[in-house]
Amino acid sequence: MAKQYDVLFRLLLIGDSGVGKTCLLCRFTDNEFHSSHISTIGVDFKMKTIEVDGIKVRIQIWDTAGQERYQTITKQYYRRAQGIFLVYDISSERSYQHIMKWVSDVDEYAPEGVQKILIGNKADEEQKRQVGREQGQQLAKEYGMDFYETSACTNLNIKESFMRLTELVLQAHRKELDGLRTRASNELALAELEEDEGKPEGPANSSKTCWC
Amino acid sequence: MxxxxxxxxxxxxxxxxxxxxxxxxxxxxxxxxxxxxxxxxxxxxxxxxxxxxxxxxxxxxxxxxxxxxxxxxxxxxxxxxxxxxxxxxxxxxxxxxxxxxxxxxxxxxxxxxxxxxxxxxxxxxxxxxxxxxxxxxxxxxxxxxxxxxxxxxxxxxxxxxxNSAPGTWPGCARIGGGRYPSRNGLWGLEEARSGAGSVLFGGGAVDQTGLRLAEVARGGGPLWGRSGRRGRRDEEVEEAGREMSAAAGSRERDSAGNSHFDDLRPNGKGLLVDQSSWGQDKPEDLLPRQNKSKSEITDMVRSSTITVSDKAHILSMQKFGLRDTLVKSELVQKEEDYTYIQNFRFFVGTYNVNGQSPKECLRPWLRHSVEAPDVYCVGFQELDLSKEAFFFQDTPKEEEWFKAVSDCLHPGAKYAKIKLIRLVGIMLLLYVKEEHAAYISEVEAESVGTGIMGRMNKGGVAIRFRFHNTSICVVNSHLAAHTEECERRNQDYKDICSRMQFCQVDPGLPPLTISKHDVILWLGDLNYRIEELDVEKVKKLIEEKAFQTLYAYDQLKTQVAAKAVFEGFTEGELTFQPTYKYDTGSDDWDTSEKCRAPAWCDRILWKGKNITQLSYQSHMALKTSDHKPVSSVFDIGVKVRNEELYRKTLEEIVRSLDKMENANIPSVSLSKREFCFQNVKYMQLQVESFTIHNGQVPCRFEFINKPDEQSYCKQWLNANPSRGFLLPDSTIEIELELFVNKSTATKLNSNEDKIEDILVLHLDRGKDYFLSVSGNYLPSCFGSPIHTLCYMKEPILDLPLETVRELTLRPLWTEDDGSQLENPMEIPKELWMMVDYLYRNAVQQEDLFQQPGLRSEFEHVRDCLDTGMIDTLSASNHSVAEALLLFLESLPEPVICYSAYHNCLECSGNYTASKQVISTLPTFHKNVFNYLMAFLQELLKNSAKNHLDENILASIFGSLLLRNPAGHQKLEMVEKKKAQEFIHQFLCNSP
The missing domain is CATH 2.30.29.110 (PH-domain like)
Incomplete structure (x- = not known):
């Protein structure tokens, strides 16, 4: 039985106050949604374990205060992140405009090679929409980011966007992770599956790398 | 690099x-x-x-x-x-x-x-x-x-x-100004000093002590905070006295001054010393290396050239051991949710070959069933009886018999060999159908030799493995021979059971024993004989095929019935004649001189659920050995995983673990997060308190530094306590104390600083909370520069804040500019007010400047000065005198400017030269100096009543008018003396 590995990543949610960062986090980790808005004043985090490509990944997701007066402090948390969600609210043109500022903060404070993804949240509020889908796509393209319109309320694209950012981070650390996989198959070799006539293959690998 | x-x-x-x-x-x-x-x-x-x-x-x-x-x-x-x-x-x-x-x-x-x-x-x-x-x-x-x-x-x-972080601690982190070096020194400065000197190894010990001191204070946590607070209330009044007796302190500082502060409350600021090195989970580490060599580290990662296995090693160092164990045990508990039973056909065979090589085809034994078995477990005993096999553990027979078996497996399927294990003559082979190989895991093989010298070819070998979700152990044993050795056989069985131990994948788990398996198949030459019947009787019963009757005399049967061996095992009905002992090459009973009685030596037993024996027989056709081979075919119900259900179960487990983990992140609730301090006045303490209520997880809290800041809050603020430990569901009260003193007042007047701050309350391994502090400061003449006050013709509180700000920022030497139209006053009116008051009321006051004033009266004096309501001033002479001293002390630029300090000390003793230095001061400063000297001389005229003399006044005013530009360092005695002497000259000589 192959050894089990864990990799820990830090992902960070940033964006204007009220765009729904905390809601995205709650939906993803606890599958809960609360429509009332309580400002996050500080920095909060939750853990989530997912499996990507046979690797068990634990992600620590940091939810930051969006209010402007706290930004000098919250910026200091960027440094420890491997992936960052830049979140705006599709019903707030202003929050969309501010993405530029958030991006430049990320460039300044986050480590080199940090993975970013653009999120247009509150996609369920179609009638209040101020930011077109294309605008989001356009901006994401400009910055070379992936883009998702999400809704924490209707659970639209939540898992997808979190998984995507995790994948991007994994890819960015591929070198280290290749080491993991090789190691895992080394372990397999120890299972002493000597072939008689035909070599057993395929399913052996997948069944050995699952978690048990 | x-x-x-x-x-x-x-x-x-x-x-x-x-x-x-x-x-x-x-x-x-x-x-x-x-x-x-x-x-x-x-x-x-x-x-x-x-x-x-x-x-x-x-x-x-x-x-x-x-x-x-x-x-x-x-x-x-x-x-x-x-x-x-x-x-x-x-x-x-x-x-x-x-x-x-x-x-x-x-x-x-x-x-x-x-x-x-x-x-x-x-x-x-x-x-x-x-x-x-x-x-x-x-x-x-x-x-x-x-x-x-x-x-x-x-x-x-x-x-x-x-890299000596502690050394960067300025002495300014204190409330109440630099007047009491002892007060902070006890907690802060001395530690800082010892820390700074400790970079080299010589100082290591000192450093440790310094840190330990802080540790003790920190460890006190809430307890310490509470007593601190209580102390504080009692002290409130006393503190007033302390501040007021400031000037007196400079006289008494060496004696009474210290005892006065024996009951010091630990000033939170003093504890800051080790803050930069405390806790690693802060958002911002102030560790020098991290800031410096970040790019260097990234470079290293990128230019990585190490081998893959090394890297994997790095990555595997930290595992989530506990979590994995939890997941595993949950999975075992919920096994029924995601597995179903599926039958697989097992062939189990045992053959004592009496040291012979394979001479005939093994098909009659291995291939007698129509259906191809899924698993073959084939055991041999006495594979090789030669000394070489015994001593060198190597025998060509292994390969010969392995080949003989492999060649005769059922032709209906392809088989993969999973494992072969041999102990001298005892060999066990395990094959599975090729398509099942992927579901075989955790294969381990072990052997146990039993008996003493001469009988060491006895013992057992075993292979354990997991087939789908069922754990299976196959044992092949050769137990002690001879009819009378029944006890010995039982003992061999027990030895094998207790000594056979398999390693687990997780080295942290104890080794597995045979009994810890879902299915146990036990085969071998167990050597149990037929008792209490003579040979002829046995042979007769065999001839009559009265196996039931004969079985009653079987030692294994009686021993099992007596629970002496193979407890919990089952054996099928013996429907075949004894497999021992024949003349080799025939089906004839042993004709040698020993003429052994026939016996069912070769047996197959099982233990576990869902096992059905389909056949149990011997194979008379094989004549190579003095034993006949035995086989049994089973249908064994194996737990097979439904992958979809498994995944679902696993996800549920992981989700619940995540949930549990998230619930275990420390979390608190704060009674208040916004603090507004209104109309803050100079040297008037304001306190706002809030409570931290802990959730269910014990946690350590601490206010942590913001980036690029030396302290967790502005200098005029203090949180008490600033760190501590909270038990589940407990509450602690934190007081935010705001106190503006001479070192912070000037910047608040000039608006360079504001009553605005954000504190970060950090929970160890948990969240961070931001607390905002806001408010407004009422400018005061205390902390304002002399020349600024000279330009203020209105009381400072009557002026627009913008004007106060502009005037405060005005450079010291602007007064030389003749174009100024403001027509400034010669000396600050506030100074005149105080001096005038004393001149009118206190020239004959006994012990003037030597007795402390009252704090409440100081506040009154301050308010009168700042609002210009001097007519309403009514305070004791001592309080006004103290206010005057505080005023002089709070001047950001002393009366004798810092730039002139050293000149003054040099020419002290030379009155002419001293006067010369005074003449170079900026006009307003010169005016103030002369004004004060005149006033002091006036006092000396009344020395008969007020008991003042030149020496007392020189010692009081020397250190106020002349201040070392280097800051609050404790003045050296010589320097202090010189300063006194300098003032002394002016008191003795008329201007």
Whole structure:
């Protein structure tokens, strides 16, 4: 039985106050949604374990205060992140405009090679929409980011966007992770599956790398 | 950047720095950067020795000048450098590697940057270790002798300020101004001092003590906070007295002053000393290396050249052991949710071959069923009876019989050999259908020899494995022979059961025994005989095929019935004649002289659920041995995983663990997060309190520094307590104390600083909370510069804030500009008001300036001055006198400007020269000086009543009018004397 590995990543949610960062986090980790808005004043985090490509990944997701007066402090948390969600609210043109500022903060404070993804949240509020889908796509393209319109309320694209950012981070650390996989198959070799006539293959690998 | 180059520059001939790495030396809470260089020295007569050179360094070392040798650790036989995992924390990709260096003399802990370079460094060090080969002589390290004296020298303190965080603590972190060095010094400054001097190894011990002191205070937590607070209430009044007696303090400071403060409350600020090195989970580490060499670390990661397995090793160091164990045990508990039973056909065979080689085809034995079995378990005994097999554990028979079996497996399927194990003549083979191989895991094989000398060819071998989700153990044993050895056989069985142990995948788990399996198949030559019947009777019963009758005399049957052996095992009905002992090559009973009675020696038993025996028989057609082979076919119900259900179960488990984990992140609720301090006045304490209510997880809290700040809050603020520990569901009250003193007032007047701050309350391993502080400060003449006050014709509180701001920022020398139209006053009106009041009421006051005033009266005096309502001023003479002293002390630029300080001291004793210096002061300062001197002389005229003399006044005013530009350092006696002397001259001579 192959050894089990864990990799820990830090992902960070940033964006204007009220765009729904905390809601995205709650939906993803606890599958809960609360429509009332309580400002996050500080920095909060939750853990989530997912499996990507046979690797068990634990992600620590940091939810930051969006209010402007706290930004000098919250910026200091960027440094420890491997992936960052830049979140705006599709019903707030202003929050969309501010993405530029958030991006430049990320460039300044986050480590080199940090993975970013653009999120247009509150996609369920179609009638209040101020930011077109294309605008989001356009901006994401400009910055070379992936883009998702999400809704924490209707659970639209939540898992997808979190998984995507995790994948991007994994890819960015591929070198280290290749080491993991090789190691895992080394372990397999120890299972002493000597072939008689035909070599057993395929399913052996997948069944050995699952978690048990 | 290869820093070994810099090290190489410092080395002698013959010494070579193989590799260097920059790391943090961790001692207690302190982190200091060190450069570690592995140095090799080639000995003259061949061979080489190594030592680890530790350097302090400035910046990233580029040349030899950047490094300074701290110590040398010879790589001796007792030298070890090992990776350790820092208290079970999660592994974080790219996190530092913690290593422990141990020798007979010392033990050091380092954090090295993540990456290939560190890995290489550790490899090189490992290679340099001398090992324990007794042939090579012990390293002597003679070449290091030249460093011994150098090391001693380098113990002298040298400025290594760049990484001595404690040393960067300014003495200004205090409330109440710099008037009481003793008050903060006790908690802050002295520690800071000891910390700063401790960069070199000589000072290590001091450093430790310093930190421990802080540790004790910190450990006090809430308890300490509470008593502190209680103390504070009592002190409130007393403190007023203390502030008021400030001036008196300068007189009494050496005697009464100190005792006065014996019951000091631990001023939170003083504890800041070790803050930068406390806790590692802060959003911003102020560790110097992290700031400095971030790019360097990334480079290392990118230029990684180490082998894959090394890297995997780095990544695997930290596992979530506990979590994995939890997941596993949950999965076992919920097994029924995601598995179903599926039957698989097992062939089990046993054959005592009596040392023969295979001479005939084994098909009749192995291939008698129509359907191809899914699993073959084939056991042999007495494979080889030769001495060679016994002594050398090697026999050609193994291969011969393995081939014979492999050739005769059922043709209806392809088989994969899973495992072969042999102990002398006892061999067990395990094959599965090719398509099942993927579902076989955790295969382990072990053997146990039993008996004493001469009978050591007895014992058992076993193969255990997991087939789908069912664990299976197959045992092949050859137990003791001879009819009378029944007890011995039972004992062999017990020995095999107790001594057969299989390793587990997880080395942390205890080894598995045979009984810990879902299914146990036990085969072999168990050697149990037929008792109490003579040979002829046995043979007769066999002829009659009265196996039931005969079975009653079978030792195994009776022993099992007596629960002496094979407890819990089942055996099928014996419908075949005994398999022992025949004349080789025939079906005839033994005709040798021993003429053994026939017996069912060769048996197959099982234990477990869902097992159905389909057949149990012997195979008379095989005549190679004196035994006949036995076979049994089973349908065994194996737990097979439904992958979809499994995944679902697993996800549920992981989700619930995540949930549990998230619920265990420390979390508190705060009664208040916004604090507004309104109309803050000079030297008037305002307190806002709030409570922290803890959730269900015990946690440590602390206010932490914001980036690039020395302290967790502005200088005029203090949180009490600023750190502590909270039990589940407990509550603590925190007081935010705001106090503006002379060192913070001026910037608040000028609006360079505002009553605005954000505090970060950090929970260890948990969240951060932001607390906002806001408010407004009422400008005061206290803390305002002399010239500013001269331009203020209105009371300061009547002026627009903007005007106060502009005037406060006005440079000292602007008054020379003749174009000023404002027509300033000659001296500040506030000074005049106080002096005038004293002149009118207090020239004959006994002990003037020597008795402390009242705090409440000081506040009244301050308000009168700042609002201009001087007519309403009614306070004791002592309070006004104290206010005057406080006013002089709060001046950002003393009456005798800092620039003139040294000149004054130099010409003290020379009155003419002294007057000359005074004449160079800015006009307003000169005016104030002369005005004060005139007033003091006036007082001296009444010395008969007020008991003042020149010496008393000179000592009081000397240190107020003349202040050392270097700040709050304790003045040296000589300096103090000179300052007094300087004032003394002006008191004795008329202007």
């Amino acid at each position: 290869d820093q070994s180059v810099a090290i190489q520059e410092t080395l002698a001939d013959g010494e070579y720095c193989i590799i260097a790495v920059q790391g943090m030396l961790c001692e207690g809470d302190s982190r200091q950067s060190r450069l570690l260089g592995l140095v090799r020295y080639r000995l003259e007569h061949g061979g080489q020795e190594h030592a680890l050179f530790l350097y302090t360094h400035r910046r990233m070392a580029i040349t030899g000048d950047d490094v300074s040798l701290d110590r040398i650790v010879p790589v001796s036989r007792d030298f070890t450098l090992e990776e350790v995992s820092p208290d079970g924390e999660l592994y974080i990709l790219g996190s530092d590697v913690t290593v422990q260096l141990d020798t007979a003399e010392l033990s050091l802990m380092f954090q090295l940057p993540f990456g290939s370079h560190t890995r290489m460094f550790l490899q090189e060090v490992a290679r340099a270790c001398p090992g324990f080969d007794p042939v090579t002589p012990d390293p002597e390290f003679r070449w290091l002798s030249r460093y011994r004296c150098t090391q001693l020298q380098s113990q002298l303190p040298t400025p290594h300020g760049w």
